[in-house]
Amino acid sequence: MASKRLFQSVAEQIATLIDEGAYPPGTRLPGERELAEKLGVSRVTIREAEIALQAVGRLEIKTGSGVYVSEKKPAPGELLPKASAFEVTEARLLVESEAAALAAHNITDEAIGRLEKLIDQMRHGSEDEANEADEQFHQTIAEASNNSAMVHTVKSLWRMREELPEVKATYAAVCVHDAESRTEEHKAVFDALKARDPAGARAAMREHFHRLIESMLDATEKLALAEVQQRASESRERFAGVAKIV
Template sequence: MAEQRLYNKVANEILEMIDSGQYSPGTRLPGERELATKFNVSRVVIREAEISLEAIGRVEIKVGSGVYVKQPEQALNGKPVLPPMSAFELTQTRLLFESECAALAATMITDEQIAKLEDTIIKMGEASGQSADGEQADRDFHHLITKATRNVANEFFMENLWRMRTEIDSVKKVYAAVCVEDSAHRVKEHVDILEALKSRDPERARKTMREHFARLLEALLDASEQQAIEEAKRRSSSNREQFLKSSVRH
C-alpha cells in the first residue's frame, strides 16, 4: 500500500514538471535510473509512475527508446475534447467507475477526508433544487472520494466524467430535470455512502454507491420519457396549427 501511494506521489511530481514546461511535448524523460536517484525511490516505483502517466495520456512509453511527453488533445479551452453521449451512457460509466473508487477509498480514507465529506453533505442539505451550491457540494463529494483512492489516473478520469456531466448540453438537460426534484434522495444516498466509508467497509461502500447510481438511472429514464412526451406534444401542436392555416387558405 505504501509503495502504491509512493508511485502516485512521484507521478504527480513528474506531471508538475511537465505542466511547468520543464519537459515539453516530444521531450524524452530522463531514464529510470536517473529519476529513481532524483526522487530517492526504486526503479519499480518510477516504472509504475510512468505507466500511470501513460494511462492518462500524458506520456508515451516506447520500448527500447524511452518515455516521451505527449501533447494532450485539446479543445479551445485547453481541456480534452468531450465526445457526444447520452446521460444514460455517462451514468452507467459513473456507476461502474465510482463504485470501485468507493470500495478502494474505504480501505484508505483518512479522518480528515471523512470530515470534508460530512461538510459537503451539510451543504447539500442546505441547498435547494438545482442550486449552484448544491451542485458544487455534489461535485466535491464525488471528487473527495476519488481523491481518497490516492490514484492520479482515477482523479483524471473523475474530473473528465464531471465535465461530461456539466458541459455536454444533452446530458445537462436531462440531469437538470432530475435534480430539481431529487434533492431529498441525493442527501440520503450520500449519507449512506458516507456511513459505509466511515465503517471502512469496501463491500458496503461499493453497494451504496451502486444503489445511488442505479436509482439515478431510473430517475433519468423517467425524466427523458417526460421530455419526449412534451416534445411530441409541441410537434403535434405545431403540426395542427400549420394544418389549420393551410385548411383556411384552401
C-alpha cells in the same frame, strides 16, 4: 425517445455549414431568429444546438456579444463524446463504485470531515449550493482513492454531465425532484467510508447510481413527450405562416 433529438440534428446542420465555409472561423453566427427561420425550427432549438456545439468546441458563446465560430478546432483530448445520460451514468456507476472502495482503504480523517460538511450543505443549502456540494462530494471520494487516473476519469465524467445538453437536461429533471433521496444515498456512502468498509462503500455507491438510472427512465419519458409537443407547436407556427401568405 427518438434516437436523435431535434437540437442534435440542427447542431449537425450548423456544423456542416461551418465546415462548408458559410461561417468561417472567428465570424459571428446570425442571430437566433434568423437561424431559426433558415432551418425551420424554434429559437429554443437553435439555442440548444449552439450550446451543444460549444460543448464540443465548435462555437464560443459570448454573453452580450453573440455566438462565434471557434478560431481552431479543439484538440482530440478536449472533445466530449456523443453520449446519452444513461451511458454517462452507467460509466459513473462502474468507475465511482470502485473509487469508493479504494477510498475506503485510503481516506483520511480530514477527507471524512469534508464529506460530512458537504452532506450538510446538500441537505440545507440552496439548489445551486446542493449541486456544488454534490460535485465536490464525488470529487473528494475520487481524490481519496489516491489514484490520479481515477480522479481524471471522474472529472471527465462530471464534465460530460454538465456540458452535454441532453445529459444535463436529464440530470436536472431528476435531481430537482429527488433531493432528499439523493442526500440519504450520499449519507450511506459516507457512513461506509467513515467505517473504512470497502464493500459497503462500493455497494452504497452502486445503489445510488442504480436508483438514479431508474429515475432517469421516468424523466426520459417526460422529455420525449415534451419533444413531441415542441415539434407540434413548431409545425403549427410554420403552417400558420404559410396560410397567411396564401
